[in-house]
Amino acid sequence: MSKIGLIIKREIKSKLTNKTFLIMTFLAPLLITGFLGFIIKMSMDDKTQQKVLVVDDTKHTTQLLQGNDYITFYNTDLKLDDAIDKLIKEDYTCVLNIFENTVGGGAGAVKLFYKKSPGLFFQENIKNQLEKIFQEEKLKANNIDPNVINSSKEKIKLITQKVDENGFKKDDSNLGFLGFLVGALMFIFIMMYGMMVFRSVMEEKTNRIIEVIVSSVKPFELMIGKIIGVALLGIIQFLIMGVISLILTTLLSTIFLKDINKEFAKFNSQQELVKKMGTNVDFTKLDNYQDKIEVFDLLKKMDALPVQLIVICFILYFIGGYLFYSSLMAAIGSAVDSEADSQQFLTPVMIPLMAGYFIAIKSMTNPDSSVAYWASFVPFTSPIVMMSRLNANTPIWELLLSLGLLYASFILTTYLAAKIYRTGILMYGKKVSWKEIGKWLFYK
Numbered sequence: 001m002s003k004i005g006l007i008i009k010r011e012i013k014s015k016l017t018n019k020t021f022l023i024m025t026f027l028a029p030l031l032i033t034g035f036l037g038f039i040i041k042m043s044m045d046d047k048t049q050q051k052v053l054v055v056d057d058t059k060h061t062t063q064l065l066q067g068n069d070y071i072t073f074y075n076t077d078l079k080l081d082d083a084i085d086k087l088i089k090e091d092y093t094c095v096l097n098i099f100e101n102t103v104g105g106g107a108g109a110v111k112l113f114y115k116k117s118p119g120l121f122f123q124e125n126i127k128n129q130l131e132k133i134f135q136e137e138k139l140k141a142n143n144i145d146p147n148v149i150n151s152s153k154e155k156i157k158l159i160t161q162k163v164d165e166n167g168f169k170k171d172d173s174n175l176g177f178l179g180f181l182v183g184a185l186m187f188i189f190i191m192m193y194g195m196m197v198f199r200s201v202m203e204e205k206t207n208r209i210i211e212v213i214v215s216s217v218k219p220f221e222l223m224i225g226k227i228i229g230v231a232l233l234g235i236i237q238f239l240i241m242g243v244i245s246l247i248l249t250t251l252l253s254t255i256f257l258k259d260i261n262k263e264f265a266k267f268n269s270q271q272e273l274v275k276k277m278g279t280n281v282d283f284t285k286l287d288n289y290q291d292k293i294e295v296f297d298l299l300k301k302m303d304a305l306p307v308q309l310i311v312i313c314f315i316l317y318f319i320g321g322y323l324f325y326s327s328l329m330a331a332i333g334s335a336v337d338s339e340a341d342s343q344q345f346l347t348p349v350m351i352p353l354m355a356g357y358f359i360a361i362k363s364m365t366n367p368d369s370s371v372a373y374w375a376s377f378v379p380f381t382s383p384i385v386m387m388s389r390l391n392a393n394t395p396i397w398e399l400l401l402s403l404g405l406l407y408a409s410f411i412l413t414t415y416l417a418a419k420i421y422r423t424g425i426l427m428y429g430k431k432v433s434w435k436e437i438g439k440w441l442f443y444k
Helices: 003-016 019-043 080-089 120-141 146-151 176-206 209-213 219-256 258-280 290-304 307-335 343-362 370-375 382-389 396-424 434-440
Strands: 050-056 071-076 094-098 111-114 161-163 169-171
Touching: 003 019, 003 219, 019 219, 050 080, 080 094, 120 146, 176 219, 176 307, 176 343, 176 382, 219 307, 219 396, 307 343, 307 382, 307 396, 343 370, 343 382, 343 434, 370 382, 382 396, 396 434
Parallel strands: 050 071, 050 094
Antiparallel strands: 094 111, 161 169
16 A cells, blocks of 8 residues: 555544544534524424414404414403403413504504413414504595505515526526525535644644654655545545435424425425416415415425535535645644644635635625625635535536636645645744745745
């Protein structure tokens, strides 16, 4: 086996036998999926059955309140105190008290009494219904027909399609937040694995182990072995985390999105039926999904996402970005004796990476801005910014040019880093300056 191969094997073995590394490999997908599950659960409507006892001093508002599959309204002629006593003794969940002067002089307020907190969505449902009811009451009091006002309101759905240079139209599958999320993950992984190389080089130099190693291995071989070893380790970790995450997210979607997926499938079948039969369809027999159009639109965009392209580009940009930055990290690790001394050298390297992260945030709202466009070709920022733009139907030639520049820059930085590495790795007890590092680049 070649010397570089032995170094690669040593790097992988040292990390795979590290308990912390193994724990995080399996724990990270659990934490991420658990967090996503928590967010989905918190964002879903509260489906707790609500039995609402209504004390309506106006004597007619209750007739206009509309329940649904988990809210039922019960009108009562009881006094408020008696209704609250009934709430405590029976299985009602709330008492809603609508004052007689709510609109005229009650400052638009009603009272809701409950045994257990009914949740924000339930409260918003009550609030929105009462606002609509009392608005219509005011309109009628001023001899204005509420139906005229309501019929004048129109909801507009903006359907976006991208037109390529050949005139072909394609539905826009851009999900700005998803692009930013992928870019943020790229930022985290490049920094994490790059710092892994940096610490590995610096620890071996500090412990003087490097003096033994370079007696039989060239500094360039050692640096390349470390970089490739950690890269392979990262790919192994990605595969393990990816499989676990896929299983967990599939389970998560089955649990939380089962009902909405069924409704989405039924909605699509109805849409196909309408396209096929046109006005011959009996619309009274079709389910109304007007309130779920935005959710269905999101699911449609997710189905249209080029998942394979995103995965392939993520791997290619991670490898390219990691190789580019890790070669610089290895050079810095070889030039310093402690992590405190490394800050003056790490900061200029980290600033472009941070800049790419902030540009990725900006690209959520404008993925084709001039800043995002040019930053997706600059090797210092392209791994993050291009991933954040990827959903905007990025042309293939842009991807190829961006990747070509990134990998070509890796070759250049590796060449320069090797010059720094071979000199700095055996230098001890001296604080290195930028000027001195510049001299090392011209040593033969």
